[in-house]
Amino acid sequence: MASDTAVPGFAECVIVGGGLAGLELAAQLATRGGRPPLVIEAGPDRGAEHYRWALNGAAADRYWIDPSQDDSFWRPYEAKDGSFVGLAGLRRRLGGRSLYWHGVTLPIEDWAFDEQWPESVVRDLTKEWDGGEPLYARVERELAEWSGWDGATAQSGAQQVALGGYLFQEVLQALQYGEDGRWKAYSPLERLTAGDATVLCDSEVLGVLTRNGVTCGVRVRHQGVVHDIATERVVLAAGTIESSRLAIQALSSEGLLDRPRLTGLVDKVAHGFSASFAPGSLPTELEQMAAANVVFRAPSRDDLRSNIFVKSSVNEHGLTILRTSFIGEQIAGPLGVVECDARGEWPWQTSVRCSMSPVDQKLARAQQDEIQRFFSEIWGLAGLVDAPSLVFDGEPGSPDVARRLVASRSFQTAGEVCTYSFPLGTENHEAGTLPLGSVLDEDHQFRDLAGLYAVGPAVFPRAGAANPAFTTLALAKRLAGILAPQIA
Structure with missing residues (x-):
């Protein structure tokens, strides 16, 4: 729908x-009847097809495990410490990562909604919003309707699975299915019509223009020519690192930062394994879900700050493959940094550093211990004896994690196992540099810079263990409610 x-x-x-964040905000503004916003996208319009819809089988897998094959893959920063490399990066095209995510829809956990999250935001997400049901309930209903998902029947035919001491429930995945195994996740790009927003592609935002503490425009390079666009409202929705770069430049131009940097950058602490089993040796529910593209999830005990995901499939040798991932919360702190070189013209060169704190390292060890216990129970459940000890790479994770994610396809006998430790950044769940309640006020506006707003995972005060897309969509709806009266 890109405009010329x-x-x-x-x-x-x-x-x-x-x-995902920017287009959902535009779509929600359209439902409220406000004047159409201008959406500026650095990349081209390559269509609205999700990569798993446009590609099939091996071609789609290559885009997943080797994103450098995708012409839209873009890493607009320098990684300083070995994190945020490999699978980590953006997709520079209209639609962005909304055309690449896998639809997992989970709310941030109650234990992560601590005092760092503003009470009004938590209320809007979980209790009541705009005189009715909370944002999470609204977005969940809309995604379930779009995908045709019915939690009472479940996509796989199994509502829940008891395994390894956990009760797993099927996760709502915002997916629609086509032929030949093709599927797509929800993207707001499908919803937008020409009248909902003006979309300017191939246009890199060099910086946000400010004057005396007030936002007054953006500077854009479009087809090699630099333009200034006047506006009183700018929403940063360019992904955590690019939004951070733009915020650093704007705040620095007003003398509001001691150094051109923001802290609090986090991803997820994640480990897992894939193992092969003889057909019929696992619970019936797992055998059933192997035929469907479904994911089961159980919350861990609170000290693990993690969600546990299981997914089964049948590989080319007829073995049942069980893939398990423990995905946990990295705690925000000074070790996660987005920093700019303030010399020269915009855009300033950006770098990231992100290391595990002692608290994160403790979580990683606890995950590995629990994975071993969980694996040993499943091993015994399948009638096998003497479960092997699982070996995990240390910080910053398995450098060949992409290869390990697909290694189970070539397992030829029951009892083969592959572990993986995700380097920080490779989950593509980066968050936390522009948190609501501190850098931003409760209305998503920068406390010290009127007219500048942000949306997306960058605004999460705590990221929790959940995948960020569900909360991103909910907060986009919330911000639309705040901005719509201003542009009516």
Whole structure:
């Protein structure tokens, strides 16, 4: 739906980034009847097809495990310490990561909604919003309707699975299915029509223009030419690292940062294994779900700050493959940094550093211990004896994690096992640099810079263990409710 309109001189509201957060915000503004915002996307319009819909089988897998094969893959930063490399990066195209995610829809856990999250935001997400049901309930209902998912029947035919001391429930995945194994996850790009927003592609936002503590425009490079677009409202929705770069530049231009940097960058602490079993040796529910593209999840005990995901499949040798991942919360702190080189013109060169704190390292060890216990129980359940000890790479994780994720396809006998430790950044769940309640106020606006807003995982005060897309969609709906009256 990209527009060929020339670069405007003025816009009521500018949304920087045409990915999940930015496009959902635009779509929600349209439902409220406000004037169409201007969405600025750095990449081209390559269509609205999810990569698992456009590609099938091995071709789609290659895009997943080797994103450098994708012309849209983009890493606009320098990684300083071995994190945020490999699988980590953005997708520079209209739709962004909304055309690459796998649809897992989970709310942030209650234990993560501590005092760092503003009470009003937690209330809107979980209790009541806009005079009715909370945001999480609304978004879940909309995604379930879009996907045709019915939690009472479940996509796999199994509602729950008891395994290894946990009761697993099927996760709502915002997916639709086609032929030949093709599927797609929800993208707001499908919802937008030409009148909902003006979309300007191939346009890199160099920086946000400010004057005396007030946002007054954006500077854009479009087809090699630099333009200034006047506006009173700019929403940063370009992904955590790019939104951080733009925020650093804007705050620095107003003298609001001691150094051109933001802290709090986090990803997920994640480990897992894949193992092969003889057909019929695992519970019936797992055998049933092997035929469907479904994921089961159980919350861990609270000290693990993790969700446990299991998914089964049948590989090319007829073995049942069980893949398990423990995905946990990295605690935000000074070791996660987005920093800019303030010399020269915009865009400033950006770098990231992200290391595990002692608290995160403790979590990683606890995950590995629990994975061993969980694995040993499953091993015995399948009638096998003497479960092997699982070996995990240490920080910053398995450098060949992409290869390990697909290694089980070539397992030829029952009892083969492969472990993986995810380097920070490779989950593509980066968050935390522009938290609500501190850098931002409760209305998503920068406390010290009027007219500048942010949305997306960057605004999470605590990321929790959950995948961020569900909360991203909910907060986009919330911000639309705040901005719509201003641009009516």
